[in-house]
Amino acid sequence: MNEEMKDEIREVLFDEEAIAKKVSELADRIDRDYKTGNLLLVCVLKGASVFFADLIRKIKRPVSIDFISASSYGMSSETTGAVKIDKDLDYPVEGVDVIIVEDIVDTGLTLKYLTENIRSRKPKSLEICTLLDKPARRRVELDIKYSGYVIPDEFVVGYGIDYAEKFRNLPVIGVPKQL
Numbered sequence: 001m002n003e004e005m006k007d008e009i010r011e012v013l014f015d016e017e018a019i020a021k022k023v024s025e026l027a028d029r030i031d032r033d034y035k036t037g038n039l040l041l042v043c044v045l046k047g048a049s050v051f052f053a054d055l056i057r058k059i060k061r062p063v064s065i066d067f068i069s070a071s072s073y074g075m076s077s078e079t080t081g082a083v084k085i086d087k088d089l090d091y092p093v094e095g096v097d098v099i100i101v102e103d104i105v106d107t108g109l110t111l112k113y114l115t116e117n118i119r120s121r122k123p124k125s126l127e128i129c130t131l132l133d134k135p136a137r138r139r140v141e142l143d144i145k146y147s148g149y150v151i152p153d154e155f156v157v158g159y160g161i162d163y164a165e166k167f168r169n170l171p172v173i174g175v176p177k178q179l
């Protein structure tokens with residue numbers, strides 16, 4: 001891995017091999033669960049982009065893809081859960097099986113908003129797939145059908161997940177030395 005970034009990682013939680021194995025397992029489950037119909041995978045930008053690119057290539061059945069980008073309103077985002085959509089889906093999802101793909105679920109407020117928003121567009125079904133689940137800080141109830149790893153309440157980076165836009169291209173997932 002990139003030497004400069006490697007020096008800034010205190011502990012590697014999941015290496016490339018572990019991540020690849022987990023991504024394949026999730027893809028296999030999705031293949032088993034969706035035998036027919038139109039399946040749309042929605043990538044939540046930017047964090048899920050690396051996971052998304054790997055996941056869709058491990059899924060064997062045909063899928064469509066779309067992208068959505070959301071951000072929190074100001075400082076009170078954690079308590080109010082006020083989220084705004086910065087880039088919306090390109091196509092309607094009515095009657096389509098949809099899986100929202102996220103990098104990490106923390107308080108759950110972002111996904112709560114996104115699932116409610118997308119559900120109002122009447123998809124045939126709607127599920128969540130996240131690589132990482134950090135349940136310690138959950139504020140809202142979320143039904144996560146596909147979850148890669150449950151992790152403790154630590155700030156992690158890598159494999160698309162950033163700290164101030166850094167570390168997204170780190171191929172492993174780890175805990176940075178300094179925040």
Ligand code: IMP
Pocket residue numbers: 047102103104105106107108109110111134154155156157161162163
């Ligand atoms: P939530 O709305 O609190 O669930 O926030 C989820 C979003 O916060 C994720 O999509 C990440 O962008 C960010 N986030 C949560 N935990 C971490 C972390 O440990 N490292 C980096 N970003 C995180």
Ligand code: MG
Pocket residue numbers: 044045046047048102103104
């Ligand atoms: Mg994210």
